[in-house]
Amino acid sequence: MTENTEEKETIPFYPDHVSTEFKVTIWLIVGAVIIGVLGLFWPIGQETPANPMETPAHTQPEWYFLFLFQILKYVPKTTGVVIPFVAIAVLIFWPFLDRKQDTHQARRIRMILAAIVMVLIVILTILGANT
Incomplete structure (x- = not known):
């Protein structure tokens, strides 16, 4: 900050920035819980089990x-x-x-x-x- 900035033009760190970080953290946790619940109740379908002794012909590395x-x-x-x-x-x-x-x-x-x-x-x- 410059010395010309008055006290009323600044945003205090404690209530404003800390509460903003708290809100972001809460939304991240809520989003993770929602994704976890969706994955728990509607899982993605599994393919047929692979045979570890047989390599498919279409396999090609990167x-x-x-x-x-x-x-x-x-x-x-x-x-x-x-x-x-x-x-x-x-x-x-x-x-x-x-x-x-x-x-x-x-x-x-x-x-x-x-x-x-x-x-x-x-x-x-x-x-x-x-x-």
Whole structure:
């Protein structure tokens, strides 16, 4: 507030703002109770129980997991599960393991390998989206 503001132009904190927050809290609680009661008496219908030993043919992951889904199709099961974990571990620990001076040749090789991996991820994602 500025010093030019008179006392009668201000809104006191205690009765006004506290009561407003109290009203909002009460309305949130009432709304939650109403939604809870509606859900209790009119529940949403359940689908048929799933068979945990059978995966439906139409199952497809989100687009950002499609390349991992395709890896599972092309390699054995244990390898397909281990590959993403190893890749993440390499990405996490690489800055701590690589302390040598960078040479032009080594940097070029790493850039080529990174480009190949990115192209493979894009190809596997496209294949996963089309299946």
